[in-house]
Amino acid sequence: MKQIEIIMRTAPVIPVLVIEDAAFARPIAEALVAGGLAVLEVTLRTPAALETIAEMKAVAGAIVGAGTVLNEADLRASIDAGAGFIVSPGLTEPLGKAAIASGIPFLPGVANAGDIMRGLDMGLSHFKFFPAESSGGISALRALAAPFHQCRFCPTGGITAATAQNWLSLAPVLCVGGSWVVDKGVPDRSVIESKAREAALLR
Numbered sequence: 559m560k561q562i563e564i565i566m567r568t569a570p571v572i573p574v575l576v577i578e579d580a581a582f583a584r585p586i587a588e589a590l591v592a593g594g595l596a597v598l599e600v601t602l603r604t605p606a607a608l609e610t611i612a613e614m615k616a617v618a619g620a621i622v623g624a625g626t627v628l629n630e631a632d633l634r635a636s637i638d639a640g641a642g643f644i645v646s647p648g649l650t651e652p653l654g655k656a657a658i659a660s661g662i663p664f665l666p667g668v669a670n671a672g673d674i675m676r677g678l679d680m681g682l683s684h685f686k687f688f689p690a691e692s693s694g695g696i697s698a699l700r701a702l703a704a705p706f707h708q709c710r711f712c713p714t715g716g717i718t719a720a721t722a723q724n725w726l727s728l729a730p731v732l733c734v735g736g737s738w739v740v741d742k743g744v745p746d747r748s749v750i751e752s753k754a755r756e757a758a759l760l761r
Contacts, residue, residue: 562663562684565597565621565643566712566732571722571757572597573739574625574714580606582745583613589747590739591619593754599625599645599735602632608639615640623663630656637662645735647688649673654680665712669693674706684710686735691716696724703730719753723760 566572573595577583583606590598596619600611603626614622623643624636633656636644644657649666657664658680667688668674677685687699690713694701699713713725714735725734739753 560663560684562643562665563710563732565623565663566665566684566710568597568621568733569595569758570726570733570760571595571739572599572712572714572733572735573754573757574735574737575600575610575740576603576737576742577606577610578604578742580609580613583610584617585747586740586745586750587614587617587620587622589745589750590754591617593751594758595739595754597621597623597733599623600641601625602627602636608635611636611639611641615642623665627653627657629653633657633660633662645686647686649677649680649682651676651680654682658682667714671702671705674702674709678706678709683708684732685712687711687713688735689715690725690734696728699725699731700728703728719756722757726760 614620621642624641625645627644627646643663645665647667665686668685710732711730712733717734717736719738722734725731
């Protein structure tokens with residue numbers, strides 16, 4: 559089993575995190591891990607992202623990756639910060655080749671058949687289906703998964719606590735990405751842990 563598949567199978571939901579202040583990193587990570595969500599995706603959408611990755615990585619049990627990785631510079635910075643896996647919103651040849659060469663578990667974004675074929679040509683078989691809802695939703699992924707039966711997916715984008723189970727019921731879906739587990743602003747550890755526990759029970 560590939561390392562990225564092991565990561566994807568760790569929990570049914572990967573929290574997609576946009577952290578504005580690295581001081582929030584450890585409390586959030588501790589609450590998520592305590593609630594049963596060990597795999598955390600820190601998006602490179604804020605100046606605090608790289609420091610957040612380093613801080614969260616220090617939390618026992620946390621598997622911390624970098625999301626919104628757009629190019630080789632982002633890839634290198636994420637690896638240097640201690641990211642354990644890489645998630646990108648799309649797949650380009652330069653980024654794909656660099657990620658594969660680095661050996662880090664890599665989950666590139668795909669939205670159509672051409673994207674998936676490009677990934678397969680690179681030797682990839684595990685993908686983030688993004689943006690999931692606006693790319694056609696469950697019916698679109700079901701249609702794509704049929705000819706690409708060897709592929710496994712993590713749908714992300716527009717998925718909520720109410721709809722996650724519908725996605726997880728699809729055989730090719732190993733997990734989903736979601737931003738609903740952690741609200742913006744000062745973290746409330748009890749609320750985060752409670753949401754994480756509910757998400758961890760989804761299958």
